[in-house]
Amino acid sequence: MSQANLYSFPAVDALAPALRAYVIQAQNAGIARHGVFKVAVSGGSLPKTLAQALLPAPSSDADTVHWDKWEIFFADERAVPLDHADSNYGLLKTELLDKLPPSTTQPTVHPIDTNLLDDTQELADQYEQVLVHSFAGRDSVRLPIFDLLLLGCGPDGHTCSLFPGHELLRETDAWVAPIEDSPKPPPRRVTLTLPVVTHAVKVAFVATGAGKKEVMKEIFEGGNGLPCALVNEGAGDRASWFVDDPAVEGVTYVRRPFNL
Template sequence: MTTDRRVLVHPDKDSLAGAVAARFITKIIDILDEYDEAHVVLSGGSVNTAVLAAIKNSPAQNNVDWHRISFWWGDERFVEASSADRNDLQAREALLNHIPVDEAKIHAFASTDQIADIDEAAADYARQLDEAAPDGARYPRFDIMFLGVGPDGHIASLFPGLAGIRETEKTVVSVLNSPKPPPLRLSLTLPVIQSADRIWLVMAGADKASPLGLALAGASIEEVPAAGAQGRKRTVFFVDKDAAAEVPESLIAPSY
């Protein structure tokens, strides 16, 4: 897969979150100038949640037509809806509850309160993707997909060595044995992730330096799933200085 990949380094987590927020607002306005609607995939984790909070706090977010944006998630912890582990709950508290987005366009994974069986929950999300897809497709055109990267190199809930990273037919998989708690999760599959026009991986901390370095060096996707995170148009690693410790200088792009 050919794609424009770049690494943008920021001094610390706060400046990283602010820069990604500003870039998102600018880019989503451009996208909405070109298309009638946009589809954005959100991620969990402290850094991505900080980005959402920075978007909320930016005066420029008032220039975004939020009614024309649909929000999705790359993965979710299969727990009760009120659990603090839920990615969608974190996103609502950080941003979605504070902007005029249509509730019908917030596509959260089912919680255990809503669907008790995890495989049925995976099938439910696959159905939502299918219903929002253009004719002949199985999922929407994703304009921007946010991803976090774990210290083990996982993206969404696709972990090294587990079956999910090898799935090519399903659009959504259930994860029963996540090495990171909670063990039950739901995740988009790699083909869906790679269908996104733009993938933005947001990473902070020294524990992300190794997986970032390996991903950029062409490590096996089976061993470092982040190596497979490549958007159709562009892939950007937004990182802080600590996470960039093992990135060759030649791969670090000038700031936007």
């Protein structure tokens, strides 16, 4: 069975250009496939790393980020207003979107409907309808297939808002599910479900810092049903990890040299 790719770099400064090359390759493949690049992003430290990777000016035509072709969704979102400190949309806007050059044609971004914050089931259902509208009707596709998912990894091995041991990990029907009892605040959220995550064309995790090394050991050497490990199992070599050396210190899983 194919296995996830683990790419390790001395520091984030070395990781960012490789992540850029990987994202641009996924972008170009998506545009070639259907004229747009459908990507879902998570929160945490990811938007900051993405900005470091994607904001520098292109070095060549092949190195260009075609923002006008991007369609950005959220792999998970908190049930808070878009300008709230906990909003993944707000984080991406502040760290990345607001820093795009003024001449840039902005990407299409799909935030949650904040009129539905009081009912997370409604919020999830509405966001699923956004996906249905973008990816074709549910009657014609069993699952939406993103060109790329850009995810983080929590110290407990969670990704999106899929937490270890949570019943949501067994959800197989919904594309987007509500969660009222997130062990990490805020408790009320919506998230892509595991089958949607593992069906993406590519899944990229970004995990940095020595604080991650214990959980990385568990994900790559044990698994133990941790959500990140379940994504690795489901996606195989369509999953790639971009990490710095401190995050995988002591992890015996084979690192691959990064080349596209």
